[in-house]
Amino acid sequence: MALLLNRFPVFFRKVCELIRLTPRRNRVKEKWAATQPKHPPTRLALQHFDSSYGAQLGPLWPSVRVALLSERKYGALLNSFSHDLVLEDLQVQGCRDFISHQDRLVFGAEEGSCEVSMTSLEFLSQQQYPPQLSPHLKCFVFPRGDVTRFKPARPDRYGLLGYYLMDAASILPCLALDVQKGHTVLDLCAAPGGKTLALLQTQLIRYLCINDSSMSRTSRLRKVLHSYVPKQFLTDENLRITSFDGTMWGEMERETFDRVLVDVPCTTDRHSLTEDDNNIFSKSRTGERRRLPQLQLELLLAGIAAARPGGEIVYSTCTLSQNQNLSVVEQAVHFAQEKHGIQLQVVSLKPLVQKFRNTFHFAPELHLGEMVIPHLAANFGPIYLCKLKRLP
Amino acid sequence: MNTEISFCALHDVQRTKRLSLSSLLEMGFTDSQARHICDSVFEIKKESSVKRVLSTLTVLFVLGLNPTSVQKMLDICPDLYIVKETLLQQRIDHLRKLGLVEGSLQRMVVHYPKILTVPVKSVKNVVQFLREKCLFTTQQVTDILRDTPAVVLEDLLQLEYKFQYVYFRMGVKQAEMVKFRLFRFTLDDVRCRHTFLERRGLYQTPDKKGQTTIINPKLGDILNVDQDTFVSSVARASAEEYDIFQKLLARECKEEELLQGRVEAYSDEDDDGDDEEEEEEEAKGRSGYEKRRKKK
Numbered sequence: 001m002a003l004l005l006n007r008f009p010v011f012f013r014k015v016c017e018l019i020r021l022t023p024r025r026n027r028v029k030e031k032w033a034a035t036q037p038k039h040p041p042t043r044l045a046l047q048h049f050d051s052s053y054g055a056q057l058g059p060l061w062p063s064v065r066v067a068l069l070s071e072r073k074y075g076a077l078l079n080s081f082s083h084d085l086v087l088e089d090l091q092v093q094g095c096r097d098f099i100s101h102q103d104r105l106v107f108g109a110e111e112g113s114c115e116v117s118m119t120s121l122e123f124l125s126q127q128q129y130p131p132q133l134s135p136h137l138k139c140f141v142f143p144r145g146d147v148t149r150f151k152p153a154r155p156d157r158y159g160l161l162g163y164y165l166m167d168a169a170s171i172l173p174c175l176a177l178d179v180q181k182g183h184t185v186l187d188l189c190a191a192p193g194g195k196t197l198a199l200l201q202t203q204l205i206r207y208l209c210i211n212d213s214s215m216s217r218t219s220r221l222r223k224v225l226h227s228y229v230p231k232q233f234l235t236d237e238n239l240r241i242t243s244f245d246g247t248m249w250g251e252m253e254r255e256t257f258d259r260v261l262v263d264v265p266c267t268t269d270r271h272s273l274t275e276d277d278n279n280i281f282s283k284s285r286t287g288e289r290r291r292l293p294q295l296q297l298e299l300l301l302a303g304i305a306a307a308r309p310g311g312e313i314v315y316s317t318c319t320l321s322q323n324q325n326l327s328v329v330e331q332a333v334h335f336a337q338e339k340h341g342i343q344l345q346v347v348s349l350k351p352l353v354q355k356f357r358n359t360f361h362f363a364p365e366l367h368l369g370e371m372v373i374p375h376l377a378a379n380f381g382p383i384y385l386c387k388l389k390r391l392p
Numbered sequence: 393m394n395t396e397i398s399f400c401a402l403h404d405v406q407r408t409k410r411l412s413l414s415s416l417l418e419m420g421f422t423d424s425q426a427r428h429i430c431d432s433v434f435e436i437k438k439e440s441s442v443k444r445v446l447s448t449l450t451v452l453f454v455l456g457l458n459p460t461s462v463q464k465m466l467d468i469c470p471d472l473y474i475v476k477e478t479l480l481q482q483r484i485d486h487l488r489k490l491g492l493v494e495g496s497l498q499r500m501v502v503h504y505p506k507i508l509t510v511p512v513k514s515v516k517n518v519v520q521f522l523r524e525k526c527l528f529t530t531q532q533v534t535d536i537l538r539d540t541p542a543v544v545l546e547d548l549l550q551l552e553y554k555f556q557y558v559y560f561r562m563g564v565k566q567a568e569m570v571k572f573r574l575f576r577f578t579l580d581d582v583r584c585r586h587t588f589l590e591r592r593g594l595y596q597t598p599d600k601k602g603q604t605t606i607i608n609p610k611l612g613d614i615l616n617v618d619q620d621t622f623v624s625s626v627a628r629a630s631a632e633e634y635d636i637f638q639k640l641l642a643r644e645c646k647e648e649e650l651l652q653g654r655v656e657a658y659s660d661e662d663d664d665g666d667d668e669e670e671e672e673e674e675a676k677g678r679s680g681y682e683k684r685r686k687k688k
Binding site: 066 | 588594628632637641643
């Protein structure tokens with residue numbers, strides 16, 4: 001054969017060109033147009049959101065839309081392990097810690113008015129608040145309407161960075177988790193590590209279990225932790241980093257943790273609208289996107305199973321989509337009851353909303369959980385969070 | 393006649409003042425107006441220009457302007473004092489040739505006297521640019537000049553960018569641009585309002601058939617209203633939002649420019665000698681290519 005090829009090279013090349021492997025019926029005549037219509041995933045995402053959120057949010061949607069398409073705001077999660085005087089520096093720049101800010105003012109008014117008209121159940125859930133927030137947890141933001149940016153954080157003399165820049169609304173699930181001293185906590189989908197870091201900043205956790213299904217993401221998470229937390233806090237006795245499939249957790253460690261944070265993968269709305277690469281709305285990832293609600297449900301169920309009776313679970317996403325938020329929680333509560341016989345109670349997050357309503361815009365009238373919606377003046381979010389308590 | 397007299401007597405400054413004062417009065421200025429003009433002329437202090445003033449004024453009067461409006465023009469644009477009579481006449485004739493009829497020509501000149509200080513050649517350039525690069529009809533160019541004479545002094549590259557932004561991004565045709573006086577507004581203004589609407593989902597770029605899935609607001613509704621009306625009734629937003637949006641967009645644009653390199657950097661190539669430069673480049677490229685071959 002080789003000899004033949006050598007002898008009649010031109011002839012064979014022609015034959016090879018003629019015989020195409022695809023059968024005739026499947027051959028497609030190529031278009032001659034110089035420019036094929038292109039549909040970048042960001043535009044597909046926008047179309048998708050326009051149709052679904054337009055109906056869901058109604059008149060609120062235009063202002064959410066413009067905020068999503070404009071530059072986001074950051075919050076600086078202060079690293080309490082750092083030795084530099086970052087705090088004063090940030091205050092000089094004009095930002096403030098929104099967690100401790102106007103703390104007393106709101107709660108003084110709240111307690112007086114609430115105790116009068118309340119059913120016993122509501123009172124129970126209310127009583128947990130004001131949540132005993134750790135004094136170490138500080139997150140700085142620029143005031144409403146201020147569009148100044150943070151400078152990148154600098155390392156101190158031990159190589160630890162002064163603050164971690166993240167969406168300030170991402171702190172809310174950590175605050176809602178209400179970690180107490182001596183708790184064991186599971187972070188089921190931890191990467192890239194902002195929320196995990198916030199949990200570690202509280203310095204209350206006895207044992208923290210960090211998981212993310214992707215190996216590369218856990219290694220990145222590990223790097224983040226090493227550049228923010230001193231080594232003595234990252235020992236095997238108080239920390240475990242794994243990359244298992246989170247949905248199997250219920251079978252591995254049942255009824256173990258006091259607190260479980262289930263921050264599931266979702267159609268990260270802001271990212272999908274701004275970045276074309278690694279976008280979940282690209283044509284090749286349609287299937288993955290369709291399976292998201294199912295995956296989220298499985299993760300939440302696993303998280304519920306991993307919590308011990310009396311433990312609390314916080315479910316959070318960074319999308320506005322009802323299918324990925326309310327529906328998932330509703331189904332999970334239903335399934336947990338039907339299939340696993342686990343009784344769950346939805347914990348009201350109203351006190352949290354009351355406390356932070358000057359910093360974030362919350363979606364009005366959600367019958368389950370709370371949602372931060374982006375707004376140009378306070379361009380944080382979107383973040384959805386819902387808290388469940390496993391009844392003993 | 394008046395001008396003759398004053399020309400003869402211009403050697404002595406004192407006499408000039410007196411003479412031109414009286415001649416100004418004869419031309420129809422009131423006493424205070426004449427004094428005012430004299431004062432501004434002597435501020436210029438250039439002997440030759442002082443000589444020209446009366447002839448310049450005569451040209452303006454021949455155009456059919458009354459003393460009050462002439463004085464107003466000179467106040468707005470003192471440079472007019474030092475323009476030569478012949479040049480002035482040329483420029484006016486050129487504007488007439490461009491299709492500005494009596495009445496609108498006078499109104500335009502009074503409103504924007506600076507146009508008489510612009511050389512005929514640069515006006516020609518702008519007109520040619522509007523017709524060839526932006527494909528405005530002759531009538532439309534006349535309308536543009538009448539409504540927004542300031543275009544003659546704008547940077548052509550900026551003008552082109554503004555036109556293309558409105559034409560391609562907003563999908564607005566030339567006729568509407570003229571009708572709603574697009575060139576009165578700065579690019580930043582147009583872009584900010586349009587982007588705000590677009591991001592709120594209230595404006596879409598039409599496809600090649602000119603279709604959109606929503607009804608876009610008219611260009612006039614976007615531009616020819618004050619900011620409060622625009623924000624509240626067209627964009628249906630709060631003033632706070634638009635305020636912040638302006639800040640954000642300004643920063644975005646600045647960063648984009650930094651990223652792409654200034655637009656003006658290309659201006660030299662575009663204006664003239666396009667072909668020559670291209671050829672030169674090619675030659676350079678070729679020589680570079682040959683050098684590399686030799687090394688091999």
